Amino acid sequence: MVPDFAGSHLSFLADILGVPLSTYQQIHRSSGIMSVSLLLFHVLTIIGSRNPFPLQVAENLWGLIGGCSLLLLLLLSNPFLRSFSYEILIRIHQALAIVSAYSIWRHLELKPLVPRIYAYIFAAAFLSTLLLQGFFIHRSQARIVHFEDTIKVELALSRPLKVKAGQYINLWIPSLSFWSIFQSHPFTVASWSDGEQVSLDLFIEPRGGMTQKLLHRLTSGSDSSQPRLDGSLPRLALFSGPHGISAPVGDYETVLMVTSGSGIVAQLPYLKQLIYGYNARKSRTRRVHLVWQLETRETGIAVQSIINEVLSNDAFHILSISMYIRSGGAHLVKIKRKNTVGRDIGSDRSSADPERDTEGVDTVQPPQLVNVHNGSADLEMILQEEMDATLQEAEERGEILVMVSGTDKLRDQLRDLVRTYLDNQMRLLELEYQPA
Structure with a gap:
């Protein structure tokens, strides 16, 4: 016992x-x-x-x-x-x-x-x-905003904190309600830095209890906790952590990230780490492919700024993104790619950052590596394409890591598919956070 x-x-x-x-x-x-x-x-x-x-x-x-x-x-x-x-x-x-x-x-x-x-x-x-x-209890000031049905929490830390990719914290917001002092919830840290961080970003999918209470306070602005003019709700927050184990994703030649809905939150810090590792010559990874299945546009809108930040740091274009949207239209998210001299390209050129759109000069554009589709992803075809691409780019076949943070159905499908590639040095990693 x-x-x-x-x-x-x-x-x-x-x-x-x-x-x-x-x-x-x-x-x-x-x-x-x-x-x-x-x-x-x-x-x-x-x-x-x-x-x-x-x-x-x-x-x-x-x-x-x-x-x-x-x-x-x-x-x-x-x-x-x-x-x-x-x-x-x-x-x-x-x-x-x-x-x-x-x-x-x-x-x-x-x-x-x-x-x-x-x-x-x-x-x-x-x-x-x-x-x-x-x-290991930390105090912070939380700035809470929402995008439709997705909540973003920005924690301003009282002292810098080192958080590894894939780690999470247990968050308390005591002033939210009477029972909130007894409620803590684990949330994956979406932000990442090679050093210590002075602020942490969390993305929350409201389901019930504390998370639903957060969304209600943001949308109604009831009681004395009126939202600020910028739409945020200030709160004192306590948290423990960081908890969890960070996977050594940089040891693989190719990394395929498969996610659905809010599962993107668990992939974002690894994505940043891989791009940084390649730029700083600290990683073996040469290809990164993010496959993101979305039901509707809300989650995509909430994290599009982070995706754009990752793309702007991808100077050597090792990252490709495939977004599959079942409803809401494939034009919903303003994803852009910036080439080495400053030209933005992507599935939507109407960037939220107009200064970058006018920056740079006309040059030969790199191939389009951000693709937005309607419908569902063909995972079997995607796995085969990654295998073929790895063989073409390397004289010796390197190891492939398939990372998944998605629904039970998605994970079951990937387990069956990856099982057929075990002899080809392919490994499946299921992240700690899995969306409902």
Whole structure:
């Protein structure tokens, strides 16, 4: 049971062990199932012994309370139940964990020292990690804006912070509502820098609870927290982190990034890192292809400034972007590419930055590497094209990394496709953040 009670937050425990959050969540679930299995064995042993079990005895009563708490924990861990109200059920989960831990302590209170040692281990591990976690709490000022149904949070940090590509933070905004002090949510950091950052960018897809409350405050401007004239909502924000493991994407010759909807947020920092690494001769990567499947235009509009920034830094044109939009029109996002002497080219020349449109002189334009399409992406054809291009550009076949942050259907499709290319040095990496 130590993995279940070793700390107040799974992200921090995953960092201590050096494993992804999803891996520690599996450890947490497995440990919980084993604990309940041992509990059932303990109960069956008592029933089989036919010894009396009077509840008037405090030891027996606390044992019953602890056992019921563990059983309820297992039942309420069902993903189907959590889909209705995750925030409420996670607080119930934590409350039941506290009740079960206290009940186990009371149940063992009169036992010999050896059984109680385990309870001491639980308490010591929990208090140690809780104290250590307190040193990783950061204070910041959040500027919150929205683009249709997508929220952008800009955190102005009180001190510079180093965040690696792919890492995330757990964000608290205490003043949002009464219950917000008890609510924290993990969000992938979309911004990236080779050094320390003085501000962090987060993109949020409202689903419910705190995120939906944020969108409501921005659109209604109710109570004393009126939005500023620039459309932003100022808030004091606390966060822990950064958490998570950064993948060594620069070790691959070709990187194919496949994403859908808000999954682009998990790809952006890696995209920036790859472009910087190539320009600074710190990366082996020579080809980067971003395939982005969009249902509607809102997410594209929210991150188009970051995409344009990445394109402007891509001086050697190793990046190509393919956007597939199912509805809303393929002309929605003003994506542009800037060549080495300043000429902007792209799927839409009406740039949001008019000064750059008049910059430079006429030269031979590089090939069009930003393509916007209507419909869905043909992933099988795209994978084959990347394989062929890698063979043509290199005398020796290099390794190909396929990174995905998308829906369950998209990931299932990619798993099946990549499995057929395992002999061709192709690897699939599923990022920690996956959109619903």
